[in-house]
Amino acid sequence: MQWTCKQCIFSTDKRGQLLKHFRLKHGGFTRQQPIPCLHNNCLCTFKSFNALKVHLSVWHCQSDIGHASKPTVVFHCQLCEYTEPCTEEEFFTHLRSHLKLKQRVLCPYDGCDFHSNVYSTFNAHKSRVHRASATTHFKTEIVSNIEHKDQLAEVENDISSQDDSDCEFEESVDDIRDLESQLERNLAALFLKMQTILHISESASQEVIQQINQIHLLSQPLLQSKVQEIISQHCGDVDNSIVSDIINAVSQTNVILKFTSTGGSLSTASRRASYIQQEFPLVMPVEFRLDRDSSVVYVPTLKMLQALLRNKDILDKVLHLECGASPEGYHSFRDGSHFKENVFLNVEEFRIALGLYIDDFEVANPLGTSKKKHKLCAVYWVLANLDSKYRSALHSIQLALLCKVKTVKEHGYAEVLRPLIQDLVTLEEHGVYVEQLAESVKGTVLYVAADNLGAHALAGFxxxxxxxxxxxxxxxKQDDIQDKEVxxxxxxxxxxxxxxxxxxxxxxxxxxxxxxxxxxxCPLNENLKHFHVVNGFPPDILHDFLEGIVPAEMSLCLQDFMTKKYVSLDSLNKAIRQFRYTFSDKADQPQIIPKTFIAKRTIGGNGHENWALLRLLPLMVGHKIPEGDQAWEILMLLKDILEIVMSSHFTEELIHFLVCKISEHRELLQQTFPTYKLRPKHHFIEHYPQMIKTFGPLVDVWTMRFEGKHKFFKKVVHDTHNFKNIAHTLAVRHQKMMAFHLDSVLFFKPSVEIDKVRSVMISSFPENVQRLLHQRNAKQSTVLVASSACVHGVKYTADMIISVGCCSGLPEFQQITHIVVINTELLLVCKLLNSWYVEHLRAYELCFSGGGSLTVTQMSELNDVFPLSSYRVKGNVYVTLKRYILC
Structure with a gap:
C-alpha cells in the first residue's frame, strides 16, 4: 500500500517511514498544532506522537487498513445496560461512575466477592488485590469474545514491531546529511518555541544548554564503562582506543550536543538568532527614529504579506474564499455595499483586502509608578480575504506598528504611520509579488477597526x-439624540x-x-485612492454594547429592581456566585456587581462577562421579577438586540426586525426613565441596521479578537521585565513567534479535531439510530465515539444543546449524547427535545420528546454552529441563545 503525507507530496510504501517523515519534516516535538492520523479516512488528531502510535496500533491494523475497526472485546456492566467494546481502563471508568452515585459495585474479577459503594475503597481494593490481573481474569458474564483480546495484543505487538522496523531503513550519505540538517532545524525550532510560545527567556535557555553539556561531560566515564562492558561480553578484550573512538562517534552524533556545544550553530543566543533569521521565514521589524527621544517600530507589511502568501495553507484558504459564491443575504463583507461599490476590490481577479486595527494599551501596571509611561499605540492588520473562522486565530492577526502613545501625540498620525502608508500605497499601485501565483497581486485597506475614540482620532473627527x-x-447634533431617531x-x-x-x-x-x-x-484617506473615512470605520459591538450600553443600562435597571425590593445587591451577587455555569460559560462567568455601581452608573466588567450576565440574568433572578415590569423589559429588549447584532448572517427581514427592536427599546427606556439622557452610543447603535448593509455582519469587524492580541505583548513584558526600547523588544519577539507558525506547513488547526475515541457497538443504539449509522457504515458492527470534537474552533461534547430544525418559526433543540466518527464524517447522536419560548425570560424551556428518543444529526443540519448550555431553574430546564437563529 502507498502511504502519502497529508501535508506535502512525500509518499512511501511503509507506514513507519511516513511516521518518521512526519516527525522529522513537520515539526515533531516542536509542533504547535494537533497531529492528524496518517489515514486519510480518519478524523482523529493527537497531542503527541506516542498517542498517534497507540491509535495506529489499536484502530488501524495492517490487515484492515481502510477501516478503523478495533477487535471486539465486549464488556457488560451488571448494574446497567452498558455493553460496549472497550479497554479495561474504560470499563473501570464506567464502574466508577456508579460509585460516584453511591451504588454498590461488585468486583468484576473471577473468584472475588468483594463489593463496595465507596469510590476510594473500591480503587484501593483493585490496586491492592488485582494489580497484576489481566482481561482473562474477568468473570465470564463480564467479558465476551475474550479470544479477540489475545488477537488485539498480537496485532499491537506486530504493528509496533512493524513501525519500528520500517524506520530502520538504510540511509545514503546524502540522506544522512539531510537528516542532520533537518534535526538542526528542528532543534532551532524547539528553542524558538521555548522563547516565543512558552515565553522562556534566552538567559534561561542558555543556562539549560550549558547545564546539559556539563552533565554530558560528567557522564563520560559511565558511558565508557558501559561500552567497555558490552564489547568485552561479545568480543573479549579490545584496545581502549577503539572504545574511545566509539564514544567519540556517539558524542558527535548527539544532535543537542553537536549544535549547542562551544562553536555549535546554536550554542549562543546570537548564533541562534542568526540561524533563525537565515533559515526561518522571519520578517524583522525596522525602527524609524523621529527625533532623539521618539521612534516607531514597523514590521514591513509587503514582506509580511509575501511570507504569509508563501504558506500554502494560507494561500489555499484565501483563494478558496475568493471562489466561493455567497448566498442571498448578508454573510460576509462581500455582501455589503462598501465592498460591492469598491471598483478596485470587487473584480474577478484576486485582490488583497486588509483590515486594520488601532488601539492604545498599557503594558505596565496601570496602578503603579509606571502608569502611562510605557503605554503603547499598536496597529495590527489581518487578511480580510480569509474566512472569519480563520481570522479569529490570534496568530492570523499581524503586527504592523508599535510606538509609545506620547510619540503619536507629539508627531501625529501622519508621521507615525508614514512607513505603513508607503507600503499600502505600493500595494495599491504595484501590488506584492506572490511566488505561488507567479504574479503581483494588488490590494488596499477595506476597513479600520477601533473603539470610538481611536476611530475618531485616526479619522480626524x-x-x-x-x-x-x-x-x-x-x-x-448632541441635542438631537434625545428626540430624533436615525x-x-x-x-x-x-x-x-x-x-x-x-x-x-x-x-x-x-x-x-x-x-x-x-x-x-485622515492620513489613510489622503494617501490611498480606494479608502475613505466615511465608510472605512465600522462601528464596534464590543465598546458600543458590551462595554458601553449594557453595563450602563444594567446599572440603571438593577437600581430600579432594588428600589422596588425585587432583589437586593447581596442576593443578586449570591445568585451570580452560586450559578452553575457549564461549558464555555465557565470561562466567561460574570463578576459580582460592585457596591459602587449606583454612584458610577455602570456595573463595569469586560465584554465577555457582561455578555454572559445579560444572557443568564433571566435564569438567575427572572423568577423574582414580576411580568410586565418595564425596567425588566428594557433589559430583555437589549438582550434581543444583542442576539440579533451578534448574528453571522442577515436577511432584509431580520435587519428590519432589528430596526423595530432598537426603536422599541429606545421608546421604553425614555418612557420608564424620563430623566435618563441617552448616550452617544445609543445613537451609534441606531446606525447598526444600515452599517450591516454596508459592512455585512458587524461581528466580523469588531475589535474583540484584536484586543486579545494585546495579551501576547503583556505576557512578554511580564516575563522579560525589560522596558528598554520596549516597542522594539515586543516587535522582535512577535515576529519570531510568527516565524515559528509560518514554518509549519499547516498554519491553522485542522478543521476537525477529535479527542479520546472508543469503540461502541452499533447494536447498542435504538433501531432508528442503528439504521442511520448502518447507512454510512454498512460493513462494520462498531463505530468510533469521541469524548469531544472541535470543529473550526467550536467544541462539542455530550450534554450540550444544539439547534436543529424549526417549528412555527421557532428553533427546535436536541441534546448531544454521542459524537460518532464514521470515516471522515462527524455525526451527532442526540436526544430529541420539545421546547416552549418563555418571553419573560427570553429563553426556551426544554423537555425530552417521546421519552428521550434519539436521532442522528449531521453538522450541516445545525441552525447555528455554537452549542448551548442548558440550566435547571426551579425544576425546569432552560436554554438561552447567544445569537439570533434564523428559521
Whole structure:
C-alpha cells in the first residue's frame, strides 16, 4: 500500500517511514498544532506522537487498513445496560461512575466477592488485590469474545514491531546529511518555541544548554564503562582506543550536543538568532527614529504579506474564499455595499483586502509608578480575504506598528504611520509579488477597526463625544439624540464629497471644526485612492454594547429592581456566585456587581462577562421579577438586540426586525426613565441596521479578537521585565513567534479535531439510530465515539444543546449524547427535545420528546454552529441563545 503525507507530496510504501517523515519534516516535538492520523479516512488528531502510535496500533491494523475497526472485546456492566467494546481502563471508568452515585459495585474479577459503594475503597481494593490481573481474569458474564483480546495484543505487538522496523531503513550519505540538517532545524525550532510560545527567556535557555553539556561531560566515564562492558561480553578484550573512538562517534552524533556545544550553530543566543533569521521565514521589524527621544517600530507589511502568501495553507484558504459564491443575504463583507461599490476590490481577479486595527494599551501596571509611561499605540492588520473562522486565530492577526502613545501625540498620525502608508500605497499601485501565483497581486485597506475614540482620532473627527457634532456616520447634533431617531431620516448622513469639503474648510478656518465635527484629514484617506473615512470605520459591538450600553443600562435597571425590593445587591451577587455555569460559560462567568455601581452608573466588567450576565440574568433572578415590569423589559429588549447584532448572517427581514427592536427599546427606556439622557452610543447603535448593509455582519469587524492580541505583548513584558526600547523588544519577539507558525506547513488547526475515541457497538443504539449509522457504515458492527470534537474552533461534547430544525418559526433543540466518527464524517447522536419560548425570560424551556428518543444529526443540519448550555431553574430546564437563529 502507498502511504502519502497529508501535508506535502512525500509518499512511501511503509507506514513507519511516513511516521518518521512526519516527525522529522513537520515539526515533531516542536509542533504547535494537533497531529492528524496518517489515514486519510480518519478524523482523529493527537497531542503527541506516542498517542498517534497507540491509535495506529489499536484502530488501524495492517490487515484492515481502510477501516478503523478495533477487535471486539465486549464488556457488560451488571448494574446497567452498558455493553460496549472497550479497554479495561474504560470499563473501570464506567464502574466508577456508579460509585460516584453511591451504588454498590461488585468486583468484576473471577473468584472475588468483594463489593463496595465507596469510590476510594473500591480503587484501593483493585490496586491492592488485582494489580497484576489481566482481561482473562474477568468473570465470564463480564467479558465476551475474550479470544479477540489475545488477537488485539498480537496485532499491537506486530504493528509496533512493524513501525519500528520500517524506520530502520538504510540511509545514503546524502540522506544522512539531510537528516542532520533537518534535526538542526528542528532543534532551532524547539528553542524558538521555548522563547516565543512558552515565553522562556534566552538567559534561561542558555543556562539549560550549558547545564546539559556539563552533565554530558560528567557522564563520560559511565558511558565508557558501559561500552567497555558490552564489547568485552561479545568480543573479549579490545584496545581502549577503539572504545574511545566509539564514544567519540556517539558524542558527535548527539544532535543537542553537536549544535549547542562551544562553536555549535546554536550554542549562543546570537548564533541562534542568526540561524533563525537565515533559515526561518522571519520578517524583522525596522525602527524609524523621529527625533532623539521618539521612534516607531514597523514590521514591513509587503514582506509580511509575501511570507504569509508563501504558506500554502494560507494561500489555499484565501483563494478558496475568493471562489466561493455567497448566498442571498448578508454573510460576509462581500455582501455589503462598501465592498460591492469598491471598483478596485470587487473584480474577478484576486485582490488583497486588509483590515486594520488601532488601539492604545498599557503594558505596565496601570496602578503603579509606571502608569502611562510605557503605554503603547499598536496597529495590527489581518487578511480580510480569509474566512472569519480563520481570522479569529490570534496568530492570523499581524503586527504592523508599535510606538509609545506620547510619540503619536507629539508627531501625529501622519508621521507615525508614514512607513505603513508607503507600503499600502505600493500595494495599491504595484501590488506584492506572490511566488505561488507567479504574479503581483494588488490590494488596499477595506476597513479600520477601533473603539470610538481611536476611530475618531485616526479619522480626524471630534474626539470628544460631548461635542456638538459627535457622530462619524451622520451630522447629528448632541441635542438631537434625545428626540430624533436615525430611522426618521432627519439626520443628514456624511458623504465622501461633504467630508472632503469639510476637511478643506477646517484647514482654512480651524474654528469650523466644532460646527462640522471634523478636526483634520485622515492620513489613510489622503494617501490611498480606494479608502475613505466615511465608510472605512465600522462601528464596534464590543465598546458600543458590551462595554458601553449594557453595563450602563444594567446599572440603571438593577437600581430600579432594588428600589422596588425585587432583589437586593447581596442576593443578586449570591445568585451570580452560586450559578452553575457549564461549558464555555465557565470561562466567561460574570463578576459580582460592585457596591459602587449606583454612584458610577455602570456595573463595569469586560465584554465577555457582561455578555454572559445579560444572557443568564433571566435564569438567575427572572423568577423574582414580576411580568410586565418595564425596567425588566428594557433589559430583555437589549438582550434581543444583542442576539440579533451578534448574528453571522442577515436577511432584509431580520435587519428590519432589528430596526423595530432598537426603536422599541429606545421608546421604553425614555418612557420608564424620563430623566435618563441617552448616550452617544445609543445613537451609534441606531446606525447598526444600515452599517450591516454596508459592512455585512458587524461581528466580523469588531475589535474583540484584536484586543486579545494585546495579551501576547503583556505576557512578554511580564516575563522579560525589560522596558528598554520596549516597542522594539515586543516587535522582535512577535515576529519570531510568527516565524515559528509560518514554518509549519499547516498554519491553522485542522478543521476537525477529535479527542479520546472508543469503540461502541452499533447494536447498542435504538433501531432508528442503528439504521442511520448502518447507512454510512454498512460493513462494520462498531463505530468510533469521541469524548469531544472541535470543529473550526467550536467544541462539542455530550450534554450540550444544539439547534436543529424549526417549528412555527421557532428553533427546535436536541441534546448531544454521542459524537460518532464514521470515516471522515462527524455525526451527532442526540436526544430529541420539545421546547416552549418563555418571553419573560427570553429563553426556551426544554423537555425530552417521546421519552428521550434519539436521532442522528449531521453538522450541516445545525441552525447555528455554537452549542448551548442548558440550566435547571426551579425544576425546569432552560436554554438561552447567544445569537439570533434564523428559521
Amino acid at each position: 471630534q474626539e470628544s463625544f460631548s461635542a456638538d457634532l459627535f457622530c462619524r456616520f451622520c451630522m447629528c 430611522r426618521s431620516g432627519l439626520h443628514q448622513p456624511r458623504t465622501r464629497e461633504d467630508h472632503d469639503r469639510h476637511v478643506q474648510e477646517v484647514i482654512q478656518d480651524h474654528t469650523m471644526a466644532r460646527h462640522l465635527g471634523v478636526k483634520r484629514g
